Amino acid sequence: MQVLSVAVAGASGYAGGEILRLLIGHPEVTIGAVTAASSAGDPLARHHPHLTPLADRVLQPTNAETLAEHDVVFLALPHGASAELAAQLPDDVTVIDCGADFRLVDSRAWEEFYGSAHAGTWAYGMPELVVEGGAKQRTQLFGASHIAVPGCYPTASSLALAPALAAGLATGDVVIVAASGTSGAGKSLKPHLLAAEAMGSMSPYGVGGVHRHTPEIEQNLSRAGGAPVTVSFTPTLAPMPRGILATCSAKVAPGTTTSQVRAAYAEAYDAEAFVQLLPEGVWPTTAAVIGSNNVQVQLAVDERVGRVVVVTAIDNLTKGTGGGAVQCLNLARGFDEGVGLPTTGLAP
Ligand SMILES: NC(=O)C1=CN([C@@H]2O[C@H](COP(=O)(O)OP(=O)(O)OC[C@H]3O[C@@H](n4cnc5c(N)ncnc54)[C@H](OP(=O)(O)O)[C@@H]3O)[C@@H](O)[C@H]2O)C=CC1
Numbered sequence: 001m002q003v004l005s006v007a008v009a010g011a012s013g014y015a016g017g018e019i020l021r022l023l024i025g026h027p028e029v030t031i032g033a034v035t036a037a038s039s040a041g042d043p044l045a046r047h048h049p050h051l052t053p054l055a056d057r058v059l060q061p062t063n064a065e066t067l068a069e070h071d072v073v074f075l076a077l078p079h080g081a082s083a084e085l086a087a088q089l090p091d092d093v094t095v096i097d098c099g100a101d102f103r104l105v106d107s108r109a110w111e112e113f114y115g116s117a118h119a120g121t122w123a124y125g126m127p128e129l130v131v132e133g134g135a136k137q138r139t140q141l142f143g144a145s146h147i148a149v150p151g152c153y154p155t156a157s158s159l160a161l162a163p164a165l166a167a168g169l170a171t172g173d174v175v176i177v178a179a180s181g182t183s184g185a186g187k188s189l190k191p192h193l194l195a196a197e198a199m200g201s202m203s204p205y206g207v208g209g210v211h212r213h214t215p216e217i218e219q220n221l222s223r224a225g226g227a228p229v230t231v232s233f234t235p236t237l238a239p240m241p242r243g244i245l246a247t248c249s250a251k252v253a254p255g256t257t258t259s260q261v262r263a264a265y266a267e268a269y270d271a272e273a274f275v276q277l278l279p280e281g282v283w284p285t286t287a288a289v290i291g292s293n294n295v296q297v298q299l300a301v302d303e304r305v306g307r308v309v310v311v312t313a314i315d316n317l318t319k320g321t322g323g324g325a326v327q328c329l330n331l332a333r334g335f336d337e338g339v340g341l342p343t344t345g346l347a348p
């Protein structure tokens, strides 16, 4: 098969750096342009000293002309920057966007949570998502030319609850509290990310249903269950560089047992390379997934209150962005889905 030429826009950022880390080990691609905005002209090594094989690369300015000569372009840019750039790329370029611009179907939800005009909707890049009828979202990604990579919290949260909703075991009343490492917020300077603020402390943010990932999670869970689902979502910031631990719960019908729910998850995920339903009694940890494209899952029914509690762990930069993006590339361009994607973490 022909080796593809791939460009990464936003290569000085965390998501761009993670895509490059994975592409270095991908046998089907060569890495072409690596571009940035204010950092254009810098050596890539100044931003990503860990990417040794690319140490001699220099960041180019981000523009359509530079990107257009590639087979595949990854966009790892702030929200709102993707649409204009993508519109200038030739139709035969596969575009994989890590930003939110093209994830939502509902324009009103976009306008409410992002406060700008909606750019449109692309194929949604969460292959393992169970959708109504038991099919997987993967089928929409084979040969797709434009893909919207999910947000990191929606990946951890949607894969946590979709099988229970799709199987009719969870009946709604969804509550999600998720902790993220600070790299989830990107590289740009923000006061709450100063070491003195973030180290040694956990803090909530986006409380009260205002976080912009809420409609994305609702979109996914509504598709899984085949009926509208509303979600109470609260993110928290944890003093670690990478990782998300999502604790997700929903009401279940009286009499529902843990083993019934486990059976539905085994059916949904046993054949998935990157989603692991852990052995009973073993709970996900962020340490165990760091650097891997894995989603660890464990669950229990709290029979006293009639709720199923599902906990997932991901690396926000791998499965939550860069790994998810490379998995989408593999599906879109006909490679084995797992090429270039690690399935072992780095713990301890
Ligand atoms: N971090 C994460 O865990 C996740 C991130 N994402 C998404 O991925 C995208 C990138 O995030 P992340 O890497 O964390 O962010 P960073 O802030 O770390 O990086 C942003 C990148 O975009 C470049 N950039 C900034 N402004 C512009 C602009 N106006 N036009 C073109 N390029 C620009 C920056 O270049 P320069 O350095 O030169 O300014 C940098 O390369 C975002 O949409 C984010 O929401 C999605 C899921 C998880």
Ligand SMILES: CC(=O)N[C@@H](CCC(=O)OP(=O)(O)O)C(=O)O
Binding pocket: 098, 099, 100, 150, 151, 152, 153, 180, 181, 182, 183, 184, 185, 186, 213, 235, 237
């Ligand atoms: C810790 C932290 O700040 N996380 C980010 C989520 C980043 C993400 O998933 O990306 P998108 O912005 O592409 O949706 C946040 O809550 O805004």
